Amino acid sequence: MKELHCPACGTPCVRVISGTSLIEKTLNRFSIFGVRCQLCTTRFQARRPGNRMTSQAFDRREYRRLPANFAATLILDQLAAGGFVTDISMGGCALQATTTLARGTFVKFVLYGPSGQADIKVDSAMICSVQPQSVGVKFLEFDPEDKQRMGQLILELLADQQAPPRISSRS
Numbered sequence: 001m002k003e004l005h006c007p008a009c010g011t012p013c014v015r016v017i018s019g020t021s022l023i024e025k026t027l028n029r030f031s032i033f034g035v036r037c038q039l040c041t042t043r044f045q046a047r048r049p050g051n052r053m054t055s056q057a058f059d060r061r062e063y064r065r066l067p068a069n070f071a072a073t074l075i076l077d078q079l080a081a082g083g084f085v086t087d088i089s090m091g092g093c094a095l096q097a098t099t100t101l102a103r104g105t106f107v108k109f110v111l112y113g114p115s116g117q118a119d120i121k122v123d124s125a126m127i128c129s130v131q132p133q134s135v136g137v138k139f140l141e142f143d144p145e146d147k148q149r150m151g152q153l154i155l156e157l158l159a160d161q162q163a164p165p166r167i168s169s170r171s
């Protein structure tokens with residue numbers, strides 16, 4: 001089957017997403033699926049004959065979350081919570097932190113750039129879940145520059161994931 005590419009940025013890092021609305025479900029029956037670019041967030045449609053979506057049925061996220069380890073903070077009027085990002089995608093992340101902020105609160109999110117890289121800001125983010133030790137954050141709005149840097153970061157994480165496992169010494 002021909003590999004799907006994002007029409008906006010050309011990457012093959014795209015994810016077929018399961019339709020939830022009636023129209024989408026109907027289109028799915030005709031093998032037309034919604035696809036979300038994992039790097040630039042463009043959404044498009046593609047024909048995928050024979051696509052049964054079985055491999056993704058358990059995960060309805062539009063963006064695949066990648067394991068990560070970055071320091072980050074949530075900012076409301078002042079610093080609201082700081083911690084480590086444990087997984088991330090263009091759609092959001094999990095932050096290991098404790099917070100008194102309620103679900104649904106809009107915040108700014110700052111991810112501290114690893115090893116001297118610039119910080120990545122998300123102008124508008126929302127707290128979508130609160131657990132005793134972690135906070136689920138949904139990214140809503142980026143500046144174009146920050147969005148591009150975040151895409152680059154996700155691309156690097158994807159590349160790390162797809163690298164073949166390293167063979168340790170053969171003693």
Ligand SMILES: [Zn+2]
Nearest residue numbers: 006009037040
């Ligand atoms: Zn794209």
